[in-house]
Amino acid sequence: MAFPRSDVVAPAAAGPAVPQQGGQAPPTVVKIVVAGGFAVGKTTFIGSISDIEPLSTEAAMTEHSVGVDDAGMVSDRKTSTTVAMDFGRITLPGNLWLYLFGTPGQDRFLFMWDDLVRGAIGAVVLVDTDRLDQCFPAVDYFESRGIPFVVAVNCFEGVARHALDDVRSALAVPADVPVIYTDARSRAATKQALVTVVQTAMRRLAAGTTG
Known part of the structure; x- marks a missing residue:
């Protein structure tokens, strides 16, 4: 399978649709x-x-990753890791396709982010509250580039260990950035997180249009 283009653009920049055969x-x-x-x-x-x-670019973790990729508290259950990106697609009514691009989590792949986020209307920053510091680079990245994002606390085993206000305070994100609970295994929870991203992006667009 060929890799999907990571520089697809949002509808506002795509121009009018051209009829196919x-x-x-x-x-x-x-x-x-x-x-x-x-x-x-x-x-x-x-x-x-x-x-x-x-489409996933996961590779098995080996002894060569020791000292390079910090698996931390998940080392006993983490046997593979994304080395380029993940890609998924959702088909929505109105002939609308939602492309999802997942970034690699390791710091050594940060150079790829500029290509992956090009044309994105927004982002989800997934958070593990046991390793909160690992999401700081993602928060800083989207803030510095003015990309709308949502902080989604992934509730492992269905348990929320910290209040959302505490997470917001620890990350120092402003009030206009939604902080929500999610469960990466649940289609319904994932859908709600994506809806929140779209709503956040639309509010940002409206504010920029009327401001």
Whole structure:
């Protein structure tokens, strides 16, 4: 399978659709990025909702990753890691396709982020509250580039260990950044997180239009 283009653009930048053969217009594509720390659940998040078999670039973790990739408290259950990106697609009514691009969690792959986020309308930053510091780079990245994002606390084993206000305070994110609970294994929870991203992006767009 060929890699999907990571530089697909949001509808506002895509221009009018050109009818294909048979009079059917090509789909309008919207792109959302799923980011976060190492082993936070990005691959699972995308896989739980994608309508197609997700494209994953996971590789087995070996002894060569020791001292390079910090598996920390998840080392006993983390046997593979994303080395490029994850990709999934959701087909929505109105001939709309939602593309999901998952970033690699390791710091050494940060150079890829600029390509992965190009054209994205917003992002989900997945958070493991046991390793909160690992999501700081993602939060800083989207804030510095003015990309709308949502902080989604991944409730492992269905348990919320910290209040959302405490997470917001620890991350020092402003009030206009939604902080929500999610479960990367649940299609319903993942869907709600993506809806929140779209709503956040629309509010940002409206504020920029009227401001």
